Amino acid sequence: MSRPWRRLAIAGSVGWPQGPAWHAVVTDELSDYLLRMPENSTLYVRHGDADEGPDAIAHRWASSPRSALVAHMQGQAGPAIPNRADVEIIEERLPADWAACNPHCKEFKADGSPHRRPNPGYPDHPRRGHLPDYCPSAGHWRNPNVVGYLYDGPPNRCERKHYTPIPDARVSLLMAWNYNNSPGTSATVRHAITMGVPYRVWGAFG
Ligand SMILES: [Zn+2]
Secondary structure: OOOOEEEEEEEEOOOOOOOHHHHHHHHHHHHHHHHOOOOOOEEEEEEOOOOOOHHHHHHHHHHOOHHHHOHHHOOOOOOOOOOOOOOEEEEEEOOOOOOOOOOOOOOEOOOOOEOOEEOOOOOOEOOOEOOOEEOOOHHHHHHHHHOOEEEOOOOOOOOHHHEEEOOOOOOOEEEEEEEOOOHHHHHHHHHHHHHOOOEEEEEEOO
16 A cells, blocks of 8 residues: 655745744644644655745754654643654755746847846855856746646746646645735745645735
8 A cells, every 4th residue: 555645835935034933833834734644654845945934944844853843832731742753754845947948938028128137146146056147937937836737838827728737746735825925925826726726825914
């Protein structure tokens, strides 16, 4: 019998605040989901690998010792909280490809300026590294991958005929933490809605 599994997709605004309470809004949901996993199962945690915000929080959560994940719940009244060492956690990190353009990228914008942008942090930008210039739509093309699909349609639309499921990437639930309606997080939720991927959104405004 194959091992049961669930796949959580994580999306979130890179501007999601850093304070402990904001952090716990994310980690409490992840720990709660872990506690509800089937016995001896695999939990895939899929995210866009941003170096700030909920992607980074989920990365640190998935890399933590198992005992640390539920430590904050232990010591409370009631039955002991299991640390669910029987559940295997596998992270699926999907960084945006800043180097390559998608075939749908146009070389020039309507006003004649180039589509690709110079990398202001060259040569040491934390995400775009050594690239002298980059595709500003890289996140846009990557976002549907987070919910398990390739998308080859026009930017800023979600047309069903342009989606192709990625093999072995079916998402059980998208958890999205949206701060000030950031465009990337909102777009990821729209991809999930279009393709019938279950989702929950935590919205916040600062
Ligand atoms: Zn491009």
